[in-house]
Amino acid sequence: MSGKVGIVIVSHSPEVARGTADMVRQMVGDEIPLSFCGGNPEGGLGTSVEKIMAAIDAAWSDRGVAVLVDLGGAETNSEMAIEMLPAERQGKVVICNAPIVEGAVMAATESWGGASLQEVQRTAEELSPA
């Protein structure tokens, strides 16, 4: 498992996060580190730095972790979560500027194929207009 880049899905909605992870699993099974989180600290729509940090930890790989986010607050909270990680981990986590569902599936497929973190990120970001 640790030979593949980890994928983290962060949505405002726990159902979107779970459903996206289901779609990823359909492509790559259990062969890459994958975790997801959604919802504010009370479980309503929103995101939580604590949950994102835990999700990054759960999908940790020495080859790095790619994070897929939906709307603004998910990105801002993910950036904050990355900055609160131990220093040696911070440089190994990237947020992909990509649509969450398509980006997660593409990133996971790249990771499954053995791609590096940079390749995973680049492939996911090809989905976004430059």
Added chain:
Amino acid sequence: MTLDIRLLTQALAARVIAGADELTALDSAIGDADHGLNMKRGFEAVLGDLDSIAAKPLPDALKAVGTALVMKVGGASGPLYGTLFLTLGKELGSSPGVADCGRALATAVQAMKARGKSDLGQKTMLDVLGPVAELLMTGETDADAVRKKAKSLAEATIPMKATRGRASFLGERSIGHMDPGARSSELMIDAVCDVLEGRT
């Protein structure tokens, strides 16, 4: 100036919590209708740590407030206001003067701009905090002048078109509504002014 940290923290939290319904109503007009609830959750967490916060010197107390907001708010305003308090905690000594507060706030506004990839004029909390920092840097000691400035700055977001945050999805339709983040910033400044004037 000497600040009673317990009083200041309580005043900030009480003001934001009392304003929660209004903030959520503003956010329902041009956003996702959670700003008041989110800020209330954050400041309730702050109140939960009140004894520990009040026992700290000012810089550490500010950092503790910032960390609680980052962890508990659950929207973009968590990292943004968290960055505000964390930066103030880094920049301020234990008994700062008004101009020191202005400089620290200006530094915090820069950090918030980086965090939110935003700038003044985009109909956000920065449109209140940035100019208030400038006013404090001039050494303005009249709390009521600061309060009035913050109020007029929040009102000045009404005709603005949002170009950052959830309200920017509305484009022109964001015009005509006060920005909820600008209002929550105004409320916090108002609470600090109350404490400085000995009203609470």
